[in-house]
Amino acid sequence: MCRLQHTDITLIIMQLNQCKCTVWSSGPAVRGPVVELCAVLPQVTRILKKAEDERTEEEARTLLRHPSAVEQVRGRSVRSGQQRRRREEVCDGVEELRTKVSQLAAAVRCAQHLVVYTGAGISTAASIPDYRGPNGVWTQLQKGQAVSSSDLGRAEPTLTHMCIKALHQQNLVKHVVSQNCDGLHLRSGLPQHALSELHGNMLIEVCASCIPAREYVRMFDVTERTALRRHATGRRCGRCGAELRDTIVHFGERGTLEQPLNWSGAAAAAGSADLILCLGSSLKVLKKYACLWSMNRPAKRRPLLFIVNLQWTPKDDLATLKINGRCDEVMELLMEELDLQIPPYNKAEDPIFHQATPLRPEEELSHTRCLIAPPAGQEDQPPDAQGSAPDAQGHAPPAPQPVQGGWFGRGFSKGRKRKKRKTV
Incomplete structure (x- = not known):
């Protein structure tokens, strides 16, 4: 028996909303069947959520009368299940x-x-x-x-x-x-x-x-x-x-x-x-x-x-x-x-400390990002490596806050955009 999850119902509702926007731009030859399918999908979805032995005779007849709707709802459930399985993490023994x-x-x-x-x-x-x-x-x-x-x-x-x-x-x-x-x-x-x-x-x-x-x-x-x-x-x-x-x-x-x-x-x-x-x-x-x-x-x-x-x-x-x-x-x-040794990370040998360009004095307060701290014994780095000095009043600069970069996490919304459909 196919059971639909909340996410499957959400997808169906979204597609129904799209259907309402596009159906009237189609010809009369296809408008009737599309409207009928849109109307029956929620009902078929509710019926398929029930166990087979819990359905009434009328509900069973509804499923028989609308095989295309049943196929569509079950197909969405299968695809949703595939997506869930693809997101699962699997680890070999x-x-x-x-x-x-x-x-x-x-x-x-x-x-x-x-x-x-x-x-x-x-x-x-x-x-x-x-x-x-x-x-x-x-x-x-x-x-x-x-x-x-x-x-x-x-x-x-x-x-x-x-x-x-x-x-x-x-x-x-x-x-x-x-x-x-x-x-x-x-x-x-x-x-x-x-x-x-x-x-x-x-x-x-x-x-x-x-x-x-x-x-x-x-x-x-x-x-x-x-x-x-x-x-x-x-x-x-x-x-x-x-x-x-x-x-x-x-x-x-x-x-x-x-x-x-x-x-x-x-x-x-x-x-x-x-x-x-x-x-x-x-x-x-x-x-x-x-x-x-x-x-x-x-x-x-x-x-x-x-x-x-x-x-x-x-x-x-x-x-x-x-x-x-x-x-x-x-x-x-x-x-x-391969019988090879794994070299440990040695902060003292990190190339960043000799490749980095120090900020000019007027740029020292141009960011609030956390600085890569120098290794012990190398505290005599340029001002940029240690953070900004206290201001004229002797107040220490605000501590950097843990934040995402301007690149971090970007791109999520791109995959969620959908093409706008013309309405009549």
Whole structure:
């Protein structure tokens, strides 16, 4: 017996409202059946919610008289169930996980050109929420819940970030293509030439007026005042005086910056890849970038595809192997299989502390974001690294509040927009 949930009823009501808007623009030949279907759907929905032995004879006859409505309601219920199952997290058992990682390790050893694609799932261990997981940003928004604040300045590279860096140092990973904006790949020590940050980096602002574009690495999230099609950060270039902008690519935008997006590096790496390892990405966005999947090659010559994710992805059916596990656990097992040490994150060696450009005195109060704190023994950083000094009256500046970046959680509303239908 098919039972409908509250979400299914909501979908039906929404489609009925759309139906009311469009039915009168259709010809009389179709208007009658459509009106009849719209009228009977709520009744059929109520009947199908009952157990079969609880239905009256009249209700049973109603279902027999309207097979198309029954089919439509049940079809919606099936699709809704599929969507729920796709959102569920599935984790392989211990033995199955080890067996799969052993297969991945064998593929890594044989690969000549391994490219890694990373998503939000590799940063959840750094207390940065993902988007589509059970506690993800968009999942919470869909449920009408408030998104909890995240102090992005306190995040540090995870075990997975450090494993990727080590694999690159061993020449096993040739390139990393990341959808993340948190800057943790660079902070792990992965060189910028081996990284494509397709959606930007929250720690970098640029002057697009300089040729080539001049980068300013900061020790705080620069996206406080930025949003979709509004990228000015409020600071200016120290060389030409032009307004600085962030590097974030929001939904509905096309990234044009050479760095840190590095599309040329990503496309070249994908074109040479014989193995692609996807870590912690739903691939719902990445799948749209055709150049990353070598679809112009014959199927037999395309790279092997290994996916590590707890949820369903649209590339699962094409994958050589799908590993249902958390990225840190899988990567720890992989390094064990490859007999490689995992380098711990050492804050004293974080490149951010020698790459960052200090703010000019007049810019010290230009942000309220939490600063990346220097390691113990390196407190003699420029003012920007430690926060602003007390004002003339001796009052300490307000403590930075835990907040989302201007990029964080964006894009949820785009998928919910529907085309407006003409009414008569």
